[in-house]
Amino acid sequence: MRSGMIAQGPEVAAFEKEFAEKMVAGRTSVAVNSGTSGLHLGLLAAGIGPGDEVIVPSFTFAATGNSVALAGASPVFADIDPRTFNLDPASVRAAITPRTKAVMPVHLYGQAANMSAFTSLAEEFGIAVFEDAAQAHGSTWMGQPVGTFGSFGVFSLYPTKNMTSGEGGMVSCVDEIAHGVRLLRNQGMEKQYANEVVGFNARMTDIHAAIGRVQLTKLEAWTKTRQENAAILDANLHGVVTPYVDPSATHVYHQYTILVDDDRDGFQRALREEYNVGSGAYYPIPNHRLASLAPYAPGLDLPNTEVAARSVLSLPVHPSLTQDDLERIVAGVNATAKAGA
Ligand SMILES: *Cc1c(COP(=O)(O)O)cnc(C)c1O
Secondary structure (H helix, E strand, O other), X not given: OOOOOOOOOHHHHHHHHHHHHHHOOOOEEEEEOOHHHHHHHHHHHOOOOOOOEEEEEOOOOOHHHHHHHHOOOEEEEEOEOOOOOOEOHHHHHHHOOOOEEEEOOEOXXXXXOOHHHHHHHHHHHOOEEEEEOOOOOOOEEOOEEOOOOOOEEEEEOOOOOOOOOOOOEEEEEOHHHHHHHXXXXXXXXXXXXXXXXXXXXXXXXXXXXXXXXXXXXXXXXXXXXXXXXXXXXHHHOOOOEOOOOOOOEOEOOOOEEEEOOOOHHHXXXXXXXXXXXXXXXXXXXXXXXXXXXHHHOOOOOOHHHHHHHHHEEEEOOOOOOOHHHHHHHHHHHHHHHHHHO
């Protein structure tokens, strides 16, 4: 604050450079004011617009489909693999039409989606790959970091995500797209008052970037703690389905998500009331049935998405959990599962 530079300035430039080096080596990172802006601007910079279709999961936060709709294109919802909750390549293949321009998998809960399958589908059909990596900072598919597969990938820096800048997003881009995102975030100009296109104000502030830079130095240790917490839960939970991790993927446990066979909401209530364990259902309504996005998906049925939406429950896995917390979570979940069985 004392520097006198508060809006986008040297802190943003430093954050972009450090983020690119650490998270998506070889790509350019462009900072914006939210993950949603990042997806929206990435799509526009990639030339997505009216008449185009982009295939996305329905089992995700609404920002994924919203960004496609905001770009003027149509989100086309495909089903998920019931084990990983990530987009199912077979369902994506079935959803491809002559208007399909891209597939945009989400690395849901922090586990990388099957990028080998989406990359080869994209080659086969001549479409692009974009990544919604909002929940997956540092996750990998076959050793390659998420955010480096598609022509762009977006990380959210919202406070609930694995690292934060207060609000913010980081777009990992191939060079052709980076220039477009930089233009669109700043009224269409890179050089002041030489506006090249019609753009937005989607800039990150130096204050937010300064927070993000410090968070970035802590991410690796936090991720390791999340993974250790997840391993403890994996080893000790009984009577529920614990997260499946694809052997080609790493999981950074933005969420630790179990499946509860019946009465998920009752399970959640019992955990809270009897064991003081908070939990969350992400996401209870599939995007293709939301009032906002349903018009894009008339009559669509996604059976695996429906099962997940009514059965998933995310338990605390964050790096500040104590040994006592973990023991309470294990005891609560095991007792509640047993009582329900
Ligand atoms: C959080 C999130 C976003 C949006 O990020 P914001 O920074 O909140 O705008 C997009 N997609 C997914 C999957 C998310 O979880």
